[in-house]
Amino acid sequence: MLFLVRMDVHLPTDMPPEQANEIKDREKTYSQPLQRDGRWRHIWRIVGEYSNFSLFDVSSNDELHGLLTGLPLFPYMDIAVTPLAHHPSDIT
Amino acid sequence: MLFLVRMDVHLPTDMPPEQANEIKDREKTYSQPLQRDGRWRHIWRIVGEYSNFSLFDVSSNDELHGLLTGLPLFPYMDIAVTPLAHHPSDIT
Amino acid sequence: MLFLVRMDVHLPTDMPPEQANEIKDREKTYSQPLQRDGRWRHIWRIVGEYSNFSLFDVSSNDELHGLLTGLPLFPYMDIAVTPLAHHPSDIT
Amino acid sequence: MLFLVRMDVHLPTDMPPEQANEIKDREKTYSQPLQRDGRWRHIWRIVGEYSNFSLFDVSSNDELHGLLTGLPLFPYMDIAVTPLAHHPSDIT
Amino acid sequence: MLFLVRMDVHLPTDMPPEQANEIKDREKTYSQPLQRDGRWRHIWRIVGEYSNFSLFDVSSNDELHGLLTGLPLFPYMDIAVTPLAHHPSDIT
Amino acid sequence: MLFLVRMDVHLPTDMPPEQANEIKDREKTYSQPLQRDGRWRHIWRIVGEYSNFSLFDVSSNDELHGLLTGLPLFPYMDIAVTPLAHHPSDIT
Amino acid sequence: MLFLVRMDVHLPTDMPPEQANEIKDREKTYSQPLQRDGRWRHIWRIVGEYSNFSLFDVSSNDELHGLLTGLPLFPYMDIAVTPLAHHPSDIT
Amino acid sequence: MLFLVRMDVHLPTDMPPEQANEIKDREKTYSQPLQRDGRWRHIWRIVGEYSNFSLFDVSSNDELHGLLTGLPLFPYMDIAVTPLAHHPSDIT
Amino acid sequence: MLFLVRMDVHLPTDMPPEQANEIKDREKTYSQPLQRDGRWRHIWRIVGEYSNFSLFDVSSNDELHGLLTGLPLFPYMDIAVTPLAHHPSDIT
Amino acid sequence: MLFLVRMDVHLPTDMPPEQANEIKDREKTYSQPLQRDGRWRHIWRIVGEYSNFSLFDVSSNDELHGLLTGLPLFPYMDIAVTPLAHHPSDIT
Numbered sequence: 072m073l074f075l076v077r078m079d080v081h082l083p084t085d086m087p088p089e090q091a092n093e094i095k096d097r098e099k100t101y102s103q104p105l106q107r108d109g110r111w112r113h114i115w116r117i118v119g120e121y122s123n124f125s126l127f128d129v130s131s132n133d134e135l136h137g138l139l140t141g142l143p144l145f146p147y148m149d150i151a152v153t154p155l156a157h158h159p160s161d162i163t
Numbered sequence: 164m165l166f167l168v169r170m171d172v173h174l175p176t177d178m179p180p181e182q183a184n185e186i187k188d189r190e191k192t193y194s195q196p197l198q199r200d201g202r203w204r205h206i207w208r209i210v211g212e213y214s215n216f217s218l219f220d221v222s223s224n225d226e227l228h229g230l231l232t233g234l235p236l237f238p239y240m241d242i243a244v245t246p247l248a249h250h251p252s253d254i255t
Numbered sequence: 256m257l258f259l260v261r262m263d264v265h266l267p268t269d270m271p272p273e274q275a276n277e278i279k280d281r282e283k284t285y286s287q288p289l290q291r292d293g294r295w296r297h298i299w300r301i302v303g304e305y306s307n308f309s310l311f312d313v314s315s316n317d318e319l320h321g322l323l324t325g326l327p328l329f330p331y332m333d334i335a336v337t338p339l340a341h342h343p344s345d346i347t
Numbered sequence: 348m349l350f351l352v353r354m355d356v357h358l359p360t361d362m363p364p365e366q367a368n369e370i371k372d373r374e375k376t377y378s379q380p381l382q383r384d385g386r387w388r389h390i391w392r393i394v395g396e397y398s399n400f401s402l403f404d405v406s407s408n409d410e411l412h413g414l415l416t417g418l419p420l421f422p423y424m425d426i427a428v429t430p431l432a433h434h435p436s437d438i439t
Numbered sequence: 440m441l442f443l444v445r446m447d448v449h450l451p452t453d454m455p456p457e458q459a460n461e462i463k464d465r466e467k468t469y470s471q472p473l474q475r476d477g478r479w480r481h482i483w484r485i486v487g488e489y490s491n492f493s494l495f496d497v498s499s500n501d502e503l504h505g506l507l508t509g510l511p512l513f514p515y516m517d518i519a520v521t522p523l524a525h526h527p528s529d530i531t
Numbered sequence: 532m533l534f535l536v537r538m539d540v541h542l543p544t545d546m547p548p549e550q551a552n553e554i555k556d557r558e559k560t561y562s563q564p565l566q567r568d569g570r571w572r573h574i575w576r577i578v579g580e581y582s583n584f585s586l587f588d589v590s591s592n593d594e595l596h597g598l599l600t601g602l603p604l605f606p607y608m609d610i611a612v613t614p615l616a617h618h619p620s621d622i623t
Numbered sequence: 624m625l626f627l628v629r630m631d632v633h634l635p636t637d638m639p640p641e642q643a644n645e646i647k648d649r650e651k652t653y654s655q656p657l658q659r660d661g662r663w664r665h666i667w668r669i670v671g672e673y674s675n676f677s678l679f680d681v682s683s684n685d686e687l688h689g690l691l692t693g694l695p696l697f698p699y700m701d702i703a704v705t706p707l708a709h710h711p712s713d714i715t
Numbered sequence: 716m717l718f719l720v721r722m723d724v725h726l727p728t729d730m731p732p733e734q735a736n737e738i739k740d741r742e743k744t745y746s747q748p749l750q751r752d753g754r755w756r757h758i759w760r761i762v763g764e765y766s767n768f769s770l771f772d773v774s775s776n777d778e779l780h781g782l783l784t785g786l787p788l789f790p791y792m793d794i795a796v797t798p799l800a801h802h803p804s805d806i807t
Numbered sequence: 808m809l810f811l812v813r814m815d816v817h818l819p820t821d822m823p824p825e826q827a828n829e830i831k832d833r834e835k836t837y838s839q840p841l842q843r844d845g846r847w848r849h850i851w852r853i854v855g856e857y858s859n860f861s862l863f864d865v866s867s868n869d870e871l872h873g874l875l876t877g878l879p880l881f882p883y884m885d886i887a888v889t890p891l892a893h894h895p896s897d898i899t
Numbered sequence: 900m901l902f903l904v905r906m907d908v909h910l911p912t913d914m915p916p917e918q919a920n921e922i923k924d925r926e927k928t929y930s931q932p933l934q935r936d937g938r939w940r941h942i943w944r945i946v947g948e949y950s951n952f953s954l955f956d957v958s959s960n961d962e963l964h965g966l967l968t969g970l971p972l973f974p975y976m977d978i979a980v981t982p983l984a985h986h987p988s989d990i991t
Contacts, residue, residue, distance in 0.1 A: 072315055072316050072317075073207060073316070074316075074338070074394075075207070075216055076395060082974075083360065083361075084911065084974050084975060085911075098252065099251070099252045102252045103252075103254055106252075106253070106254045106255070107254065113253075114250045114252055114253050115165060115167070115247035115248070115249075115250055115253075116247065116248040116249060116250040116251075116964060117245060117246075117247065117248075118245075118246040118247065118248050118902075118960050118963055118964045118967070118980050119904060119963070119964060119967045119968075119978040119979070119980040120978060120980075121968075123250055124167055124245070124247065131256055132256050132257070132258075132338045132339060132340045132394050133256075133340045133341055135338070135340075135394055135395070136340035136392060136394045136395060139394070139395045140395075140397075146358075146360050147360060150395040150396060151395070152338060152394050152395040152396075153209060153210075153216070154209075154210040154258070154316045154319070154336060154338050155207035155208065155209065155210065155216065155316060156207070156208040156209075156210050156316045156317045156319075156320035157207075157208060157317055158206045158207055158208040158215055159191070159208075160190065160191045160194045160195075160198075160206055161198070161205075161206050161207075162195055162198045162199065163198070164959055164960050164961075165960070166762075166960075166982070168763060174330075175728065175729075176267065176330050176331060177267075208320060210258075210316050210319055210320045210323070210336050211260060211319070211320060211323045211324075211334040211335070211336040212334060212336075213324075223900055224762050224900050224901070224902075224982045224983060224984045225900075225984045225985055227762055227763070227982070227984075228760060228762045228763060228984035231762070231763045232763075232765075238726075238728050239728060242763040242764060243763070244762045244763040244764075244982060246902070246960045246963070246980055246982050247960060248960045248961045248963075248964035249961055257391060259391070259400055266514075268451065268514050268515060269451075282436065283435070283436045286436045287436075287438055290436075290437070290438045290439070291438065297437075298434045298436055298437050299349060299351070299431035299432070299433075299434055299437075300431065300432040300433060300434040300435075300504060301429060301430075301431065301432075302429075302430040302431065302432050302442075302500050302503055302504045302507070302520050303444060303503070303504060303507045303508075303518040303519070303520040304518060304520075305508075307434055308351055308429070308431065337393055337394075337400070338393075338394040339391040339392065339393065339394065339400065340391070340392040340393075340394050341391075341392060342390045342391055342392040342399055343375070343392075344374065344375045344378045344379075344382075344390055345382070345389075345390050345391075346378075346379055346382045346383065347382070348499055348500050348501075349500070350500075350522070350578075352579060359544065359545075407440055408440050408441070408442075408522045408523060408524045408578050409440075409524045409525055411522070411524075411578055411579070412524035412576060412578045412579060415578070415579040416579075416581075422542075422544050423544060426579040426580060427579070428522060428578050428579040428580075430442070430500045430503070430520060430522050431500060432500045432501045432503075432504035433501055441575060443575070443584055450698075452635065452698050452699060453635075466620065467619070467620045470620045470622075471620075471622055474620075474621070474622045474623070475622065481621075482618045482620055482621050483533060483535070483615040483616070483617075483618055483621075484615065484616040484617060484618040484619075484688060485613060485614075485615065485616075486613075486614040486615065486616050486626075486684050486687055486688045486691070486704045487628060487687070487688060487691045487692075487702040487703070487704040488702060488704075489692075491618055492535055492613070492615065521577055521578075521584070522577075522578040523575035523576065523577065523578065523584065524575070524576040524577075524578050525575075525576060526574045526575055526576040526583055527559070527576075528558065528559045528562045528563075528566075528574055529566070529573075529574050529575075530563055530566045530567065531566070532683055532684050532685075533684070534684075534706070534854075536855060543820065543821075591624055592624050592625070592626075592706045592707060592708045592854050593624075593708045593709055595706070595708075595854055595855070596708035596852060596854045596855060599854070599855045600855075600857075606818075606820050607820060610855040610856060611855070612706060612854050612855040612856075614626070614684045614687070614704060614706050615684060616684045616685045616687075616688035617685055625851060627851070627860055634790075636727065636790050636791060637727075650896065651895070651896045654896045655896075655898055658896075658897070658898045658899070659898065665897075666894045666896055666897050667809060667811070667891035667892070667893075667894055667897075668780060668891065668892040668893060668894040668895075669889060669890075669891065669892075670718075670776050670779055670780045670783070670796050670889075670890040670891065670892050671720060671779070671780060671783045671784075671794040671795070671796040672794060672796075673784075675894055676811055676889070676891065705853055705854075705860070706853075706854040707851035707852065707853065707854065707860065708851070708852040708853075708854050709851075709852060710850045710851055710852040710859055711835070711852075712834065712835045712838045712839075712842075712850055713842070713849075713850050713851075714839055714842045714843065715842070716867055716868050716869075717868070717943060718868075718890070719943070719952055742988065743987070743988045746988045747988075747990055750988075750989070750990045750991070751990065757989075758986045758988055758989050759901060759903070759983040759984070759985075759986055759989075760983065760984040760985060760986040760987075761981060761982075761983065761984075762981075762982040762983065762984050767986055768903055768981070768983065775808055776808050776809070776810075776890045776891060776892045777808075777892045777893055779890070779892075780892035796890060797945060797946075797952070798810070798868045798871070798888060798890050798945075798946040799868060799943035799944065799945065799946065799952065800868045800869045800871075800872035800943070800944040800945075800946050801869055801943075801944060802942045802943055802944040802951055803927070803944075804926065804927045804930045804931075804934075804942055805934070805941075805942050805943075806931055806934045806935065807934070810946075812947060819912065819913075868946050871946055871947070872944060872946045872947060875946070875947040876947075876949075882910075882912050883912060886947040886948060887947070888946050888947040888948075
């Protein structure tokens with residue numbers, strides 16, 4: 072079941088760089104197994120913004136919520152979730 | 164080069180069904196070769212709305228504009244284009 | 256899997272009353288088996304508006320999209336879907 | 348008398364975790380008798396957000412306001428209240 | 440129980456004046472007994488707009504919804520309802 | 532001359548309670564003679580929010596501005612003023 | 624007593640030009656005595672829009688409402704009124 | 716003196732194609748001498764939309780307003796004007 | 808050349824009063840010669856807000872930008888500029 | 900390939916002036932080779948705001964994202980990117 076997720080990151084500008092880097096490293100580490108097992112199917116940077124659009128493939132709303140709130144950057148992000156369905160023109 | 168495109172369709176409620184169907188058929192036909200050659204990489208329905216999110220992979224802004232304005236439903240749609248870049252956490 | 260759905264109805268003010276009533280009757284008929292089998296768990300009128308908040312319990316995004324686009328009033332509605340998850344304070 | 352309430356929580360990102368946990372614990376404790384006596388009939392988490400939709404069943408606007416401002420998280424929340432009425436299609 | 444209600448009227452500009460006047464007359468007639476029995480406690484015009492703010496005093500959400508949807512201008516209005524509570528600084 | 536005024540209070544969450552209470556006490560004290568002499572004709576709490584709708588009856592824009600900027604909570608509020616006129620359906 | 628008023632005109636694009644011109648002529652005629660007696664102190668066109676900002680000097684909200692609703696273009700305009708007060712830096 | 720202008724075109728979907736083409740032809744003809752004499756310095760299509768961003772170089776607000784309201788598409792456009800100034804980092 | 812300018816002031820609530828007063832004094836001093844030489848033709852307070860609408864008469868966009876960024880309160884203000892043109896109904 | 904970029908700068912009002920100046924100097928230095936090699940083709944100040952509109956000419960979305968996130972002011976800016984295409988009326 073697919074969901075498009077937009078994440079906008081707002082780190083405080085006075086956060087020490089080493090702390091910011093530590094969180095970003097954990098974020099990257101956190102995302103990798105999810106990308107590998109197919110649940111985090113795509114992640115794209117939005118040009119010019121500290122934001123991304125991501126495509127998730129999960130089996131329930133609860134699973135998606137668990138994945139998102141587990142993100143190390145979660146306390147610093149605005150997240151918007153759009154549930155997706157099969158499109159009748161889709162040939163895949 | 165990737166772009167996320169949101170399309171919201173607003174057909175007049177008094178358009179005769181056969182005319183609406185004829186446009187939708189042409190839309191579907193129009194999209195198929197673009198999906199096959201990889202330029203229209205994804206199309207997803209937004210749940211509960213007559214709208215879609217699509218992912219395009221084109222070589223220029225002009226190419227994308229040409230594809231979108233060629234859509235049979237173009238006169239009836241609001242379209243929003245978001246340019247995408249590689250995300251540093253992307254493992255693909 | 257729960258979804259909160261807001262529906263805002265915009266019937267053209269020049270639609271003949273018998274046509275409007277016929278659509279509303281079909282809408283009511285359409286909703287009843289869905290309420291009975293538990294997929295349309297709640298429907299509440301928003302005070303002062305021709306709108307409702309509804310709670311759906313379905314097994315997938317695709318199922319929800321199918322139910323919503325099948326509504327006789329679908330062409331006349333703006334619909335917004337919010338996916339819901341279990342809340343940790345919920346005692347039920 | 349039913350009201351749909353949306354609550355969005357904005358804890359300062361520099362609040363010490365023990366303080367945040369203490370407030371959340373009090374919030375949970377506060378909500379339980381209200382859920383049990385039927386005034387706080389539902390609470391659902393919004394997927395991907397530190398927010399909830401809740402359904403309250405109270406006998407007056409004043410009672411609802413008292414319940415909401417008594418929430419330990421009240422100073423950290425944006426709250427939006429929508430009064431609900433019986434919907435003519437509701438079969439319950 | 441008090442509610443502040445904002446009503447914005449949008450009559451089609453091509454509605455024949457006699458039809459518009461007939462609706463407005465019925466609206467006025469409809470409002471008078473409600474003003475007299477205290478349920479429609481105030482009605483004020485918003486300067487420069489075909490809109491009003493009104494104060495209603497009713498015993499339930501359902502009663503208010505019934506009053507509002509019975510307005511002859513209801514099909515031509517956008518209505519927003521705000522539930523009110525006692526204010527601790529109110530000396531009355 | 533009537534004005535509807537909406538006030539939304541945003542006290543910093545780290546303001547010491549005694550300071551907050553001192554300001555609120557001064558606010559209450561400030562409002563009482565204005566309520567008594569009829570210039571601050573109504574004040575209602577908005578359910579679920581630290582906000583109010585108030586009705587002022589003053590003889591000029593300058594008088595209203597003076598009353599509002601004199602509020603002890605003024606530096607912490609967003610204020611929106613709507614000028615009101617007599618409504619032709621008003622029977623009072 | 625001063626008010627800044629923004630007026631945005633939306634004439635239907637299919638209104639016959641002679642009808643549009645007739646309304647605009649009446650609008651111009653209507654405005655001239657008001658400009659001369661000082662109640663409509665300024666009128667400026669907003670660059671690129673069929674809109675204006677105007678400054679009115681009237682003795683009450685009711686007087687302003689009467690002037691604005693008497694405009695021949697009133698049924699085709701969105702109007703927003705901002706009450707103004709003396710500014711302490713104003714040297715006039 | 717530079718101004719950035721955004722124009723969004725909304726032709727009625729039921730306008731006969733020959734009429735639409737005739738207006739667009741006049742629009743193109745209208746724009747060419749302005750582009751040649753340097754007052755309409757740039758015109759760019761916004762990808763996916765029937766809209767453009769344009770850069771105008773004129774000697775006054777009145778001149779710009781005259782140019783824009785003379786556009787054959789003016790009755791069908793929403794126009795937003797942003798005045799520009801020299802930027803201190805500009806090396807030209 | 809006329810411009811309507813809206814300025815909204817947002818002083819930090821924890822700025823020491825003497826610092827705030829010192830900035831406001833410099834603001835007042837700064838504005839006076841501009842008012843006298845006719846470039847800052849009007850300044851009006853917006854009722855209930857720490858904001859003003861001002862009318863500037865300058866010979867270029869660059870001149871206006873220089874005047875506005877020179878304001879002692881500039882770092883604490885949101886400013887919106889609307890270019891104005893002669894209105895055909897203006898009799899002055 | 901052209902992109903219109905709007906940048907809004909929000910420096911904290913309590914940042915020491917020497918730190919702000921140091922960042923602005925680096926910003927200026929950063930922009931100069933990009934302006935010279937034609938990738939940052941235009942930069943204009945928005946009148947009355949600490950903001951600019953810029954025109955970039957790059958060969959890909961990724962190149963643009965790299966240029967923008969490299970800006971010394973990037974952590975303090977809101978950036979919005981609009982992809983542009985050739986306009987059929989453009990005579991250049």
